[in-house]
Amino acid sequence: MIGSxxxxxxxxxxxxGDPGPDGSYVGWADRFAVVLADRRxxxxxxxxxxxxxGKLLDQIVADQVPRAVELAPDLVTFCAGGNDIIRPGTDPDEVAERFEDAVAKLTAAIGTVVVTTGFDTRGVPVLKHLRGKIATYNGHVRAVADRYGCPVLDLWSLKALQDRRAWGDDRLHLxxxxxxRVALRAGRLLGIDLPADxxxxxxxxxxxxxxxxxxxDVQWAREFLVPWIGRRLRGESSGDHVTAKGTLSPDDIKTWITKVA
Incomplete structure (x- = not known):
C-alpha cells in the first residue's frame, strides 16, 4: 500500500486550470493524492x-528530481518534456534521451515511477500542427517506460479529454x-477500484x-493566445516567479475539492 x-x-x-484557494491550483495530482490517502x-x-x-525538462530534472530522490517516497509521478516539445525547433528524439536519463535516476531510488504521455492535440488550435511531434515523443516515453518498468499514464488515449469541457478557457490546460478524469485514470492504472469511470x-x-x-475563437486569441506568444518572444515563462506547493495535507485538499472517489 502506497504511503508516500x-x-x-x-x-x-x-x-x-483547476482553481484552489488563495490563487493556487489543485489539479489531478492533488486529487489523486486524496484517492491514495483514503486507502491508508x-x-x-x-x-x-x-x-x-512553465518548466522545461532540464529545469525539472535540476530542481525537482533531486528533491524527489531525497524524499524517497513509495511513488513518484514524472511528467516532463511537454514544454520542450511545443517549442519551435526542438527534436523529440533528443528530448527523449534526456527524459530517459531522469527516469534512470528516479527508478534507481524510487519503488514506483509513473510516467505520462502527452495529450492528443488534434482539437487544440495552436498545437494541433504539433500532433506528429508529440506522438513521436510519446513513442519514446513508452519505450523508456518498458525499459525501466514504469507504469504509463496514457493521456493520448484518454478519449474523454477530446471534449472541449475537459479544457479550461485558455485551451492549453485542463x-x-x-x-x-486524469486522477481517475491514474487510480485505475495502479489497480485502485474506483466507482467513477x-x-x-x-x-x-x-x-x-x-x-x-x-x-x-476571437476572444480566446485576445485573452490567451496573444499573451502566450508574447511571453515566448520575450523569453519569459509563466513559472518564473512561482514556487512549488510542496508538502500538502490530503485532509486540506479535501476541503478544497469534491473527493474523486
Whole structure:
C-alpha cells in the first residue's frame, strides 16, 4: 500500500486550470493524492507536489528530481518534456534521451515511477500542427517506460479529454473536470477500484452556430493566445516567479475539492 507520493512536473501536474484557494491550483495530482490517502486507514500518508508551471525538462530534472530522490517516497509521478516539445525547433528524439536519463535516476531510488504521455492535440488550435511531434515523443516515453518498468499514464488515449469541457478557457490546460478524469485514470492504472469511470460520456451539448464559435475563437486569441506568444518572444515563462506547493495535507485538499472517489 502506497504511503508516500511525490508529484514531479510542470503546469499539468501543478494543476493549472483547476482553481484552489488563495490563487493556487489543485489539479489531478492533488486529487489523486486524496484517492491514495483514503486507502491508508492509518492516516500517515505523505504527499508533496514539486511541480511548477512553465518548466522545461532540464529545469525539472535540476530542481525537482533531486528533491524527489531525497524524499524517497513509495511513488513518484514524472511528467516532463511537454514544454520542450511545443517549442519551435526542438527534436523529440533528443528530448527523449534526456527524459530517459531522469527516469534512470528516479527508478534507481524510487519503488514506483509513473510516467505520462502527452495529450492528443488534434482539437487544440495552436498545437494541433504539433500532433506528429508529440506522438513521436510519446513513442519514446513508452519505450523508456518498458525499459525501466514504469507504469504509463496514457493521456493520448484518454478519449474523454477530446471534449472541449475537459479544457479550461485558455485551451492549453485542463478544466477541473478534466483534471478529475486524469486522477481517475491514474487510480485505475495502479489497480485502485474506483466507482467513477474516467471515460464516462459527457452530457450532450446544445448545438453552436458558426458565429458563436468564431466569437469564442476571437476572444480566446485576445485573452490567451496573444499573451502566450508574447511571453515566448520575450523569453519569459509563466513559472518564473512561482514556487512549488510542496508538502500538502490530503485532509486540506479535501476541503478544497469534491473527493474523486
Amino acid at each position: 507520493y511525490v508529484a514531479v512536473g510542470d503546469s499539468f501536474t501543478e494543476g493549472v 486507514p492509518e492516516g500517515d500518508f505523505k504527499y508533496t507536489n514539486l511541480a511548477v508551471r 478544466s477541473p473536470e478534466g483534471h478529475t 474516467p471515460e464516462q460520456p459527457w452530457p450532450p451539448l446544445p448545438p453552436r452556430g458558426t458565429l458563436d464559435i468564431r466569437r469564442d
